[in-house]
Amino acid sequence: xxxxxxxxxxxxxxxxxxxCVNAPSSxxxxxWLDAALSRKYPDQxxxxxxxxxxxxxxxxxxxxxAKKIHEDEYFYPLVMINNKMVGEGHIQLKxxxxxxxxxxxxxx
Numbered sequence: 001x002x003x004x005x006x007x008x009x010x011x012x013x014x015x016x017x018x019x020c021v022n023a024p025s026s027x028x029x030x031x032w033l034d035a036a037l038s039r040k041y042p043d044q045x046x047x048x049x050x051x052x053x054x055x056x057x058x059x060x061x062x063x064x065x066a067k068k069i070h071e072d073e074y075f076y077p078l079v080m081i082n083n084k085m086v087g088e089g090h091i092q093l094k095x096x097x098x099x100x101x102x103x104x105x106x107x108x
Contacts, residue, residue, distance in 0.1 A: 006103045008033070008048040011065055012077040026050070026077040029091050033079065036093055041100060042108040 010033060012026020024032065030050040037046065051057060053066040053076065061083070069076050075089035081099040097107075 005045040009080040010077055011051045013054050023090050029077040040107055041105045044105050
């Protein structure tokens with residue numbers, strides 16, 4: 001693949017979001033997403049980062065997203081691909097796969 005790897009960020013917290021009862025935790029969502037993407041797009045590198053909204057966040061733009069989650073503008077877990085939101089709350093694979101393919105990834 002010629003372009004640089006897609007940057008995936010999963011924002012979340014230890015506590016499961018109030019409107020997401022019965023949903024997997026943010027950390028579980030991050031691990032599940034990483035596993036699903038590595039199976040779907042083998043040998044196609046990407047970076048995936050988990051950002052805990054209740055911990056110190058180094059990047060200003062990430063702090064801004066965390067602030068919006070705290071202010072209930074977004075639900076968590078929240079998934080961003082190359083700074084574009086592709087899912088929040090109950091994460092579905094279809095929009096994530098669509099975003100990956102828009103960025104040049106091909107199912108293996």
